[in-house]
Amino acid sequence: MFEKRLRQKLALQKEKGLYRNPPVVEEGDSRTVTVDGRTLINFASNDYLALGRSETLRKKAADAFLRYGTSSSSSRLVSGNASVIREAEKAYAAYFGYEEAIFFPSGYQANLAILSTLFGPDESLFFDKHVHASTVKGMQLGSAPFKGFRHNSMSHLEKRLKSAPGNSVVVTESLFSMDGDTPPLAALAELKKKYGFLTVVDEAHAYGALGTGGRGIARNVADVALGTFGKAMGLFGAFVLLPSLYREYLFNFASPLIYTTALPEAHAITALAVLSEVEQANDKRAHLAHLSRYLTQLLTDRGFTVCGEAHILAVQIGNEERAHDLVTKLFEQGYFAFTARFPTVPMGQAIIRLSLTAHHTEDDLQKFSDALFNLGS
Ligand SMILES: Cc1ncc(COP(=O)(O)O)c(C=O)c1O
Known part of the structure; x- marks a missing residue:
């Protein structure tokens, strides 16, 4: 059957x-x-x-795996919280202009963690209807109510914001993975000023490839941003850029982070090399x-x-x-x-x-x- x-x-x-x-x-x-x-x-x-096939990065990664081994062996919360990972996270936060950063094994997991953990019944999430499947799944797993607005439509978003005064969170992408377009970021910034919402922006397809030094295009509106290593950065895994309070909260409550094996130290060493490649690109x-x-x-x-x-x-x-x-x-x-x-x-x-x-x-x-x-x- x-x-x-x-x-x-x-x-x-x-x-x-x-x-x-x-x-x-x-x-x-x-x-x-x-x-x-x-x-x-x-x-x-x-x-x-x-x-992804750069000679410099491949050598760096090979050396790092030789030196540090092939596995972190456990979750960040057990014995996988290596100093080189912390060092790389700090470098990413500084480069992209955020207070803190946290690495995840994948962007899919990172979106699950952010959206299912940070927000609860007191917040209303408004998401662009074309956001990635991992973002939608994260909202479904969480306890905050969520409602879509028409793709890139700031007027529809404003209607939604008016219908739910209070703690709103707007969820969007800076370069949409399927449409290849960008939201009207200046208009979004205006709405943010007017309504005071938090903004979560998935910059998976922008980091590395767009913005000054590859720093993406949404820094002026994003409170939390997601980047993946597996796209322009030529590696694997993901990073979330965020205030330190949110980082502390994720470490304590985010199931997709707590119950998964950390990326190996060699990943963090390679990620540092990626950053200088991106800067020079x-x-x-x-x-x-x-x-x-x-x-x-x-x-x-x-x-x-x-x-x-x-x-x-x-x-x-x-x-x-x-x-x-x-x-x-x-x-x-x-x-x-x-x-x-x-x-x-x-x-x-x-x-x-x-x-x-x-x-x-x-x-x-x-x-x-x-x-x-x-x-x-
Ligand atoms: C917009 C967006 N966010 C998140 C992800 C997930 O990232 P990862 O491949 O690192 O799991 C992807 C694609 O894979 C994506 O296109």
Whole structure:
């Protein structure tokens, strides 16, 4: 009976064009992937600064693992609270301009921890309806009431704020992971001044790649910010930037932090090296911004509707099966792209999500847009 239900649900996913079966990648970097012995141009990597295969970082990480070993062996709350992790957290807090920082094994866990732990029945959470699944799950696990506002709509947010005077918390992202757009941050700052709410901003896709020195774009509105190491920072794990009181509270009450094995010390040593790579990456950030404008123009000239203001671009397709079909054909022609379908995006609004990295070239983009045009016309 149980297995029958699993089979039925999987068959239904196939019928709806929502079935997921990612190909096995034999090797790859931020620009290419090899699948079944074929090398394809990769538009699905979040390694925006192409640091994930950097010689300097790989050596640093290898040395750190040799020196410190491969495991932290326990939770931060038991014996995993190593001095090098603390040192790295302080360096991250200072670099990004926050009082404190705390590392997590993943951004997913970090969002669960922040949203399920910090806020309770006395606070009202208002979240942009396009926030990441981990943020939604965090709110569902917590005890604070939560309500969505229309994507990037400050007027809808204001309506929500008026309906719940008191301790409000606004939850949003600085660069949305699927749409590639940014909220109107100046307008959000105005609302913050007027209503005095707290703001939690997920900067997972911005840190490293956007802002002065890669410091993201939401410092003037965020009270708590989340960054992941697994995207532009070229590593794995995550960091939360926050006031020290909130850090102390998470250490005492956040189940996703208390009951998980800490990242190893070698991670913290590598994270310090990442920070100096990020600081020196102005040329890469400028190249990324150029590529984004270039590809947007190419695709728009060919009649596609493209959303996105930086290194994530979303080509609007609509029908789930059509999006899947296009991506499959692109794959056959040597391009690895990702289609975001329901429930990642709303039903009937499937997109082809393109991530750009510092290793892409104008030639890659030109050839890709020709291929998509020939398939889409
Ligand atoms: C906006 C956003 N927040 C959080 C996460 C989770 O981060 P991690 O991959 O480190 O778990 C992701 C994606 O993975 C994301 O896109």
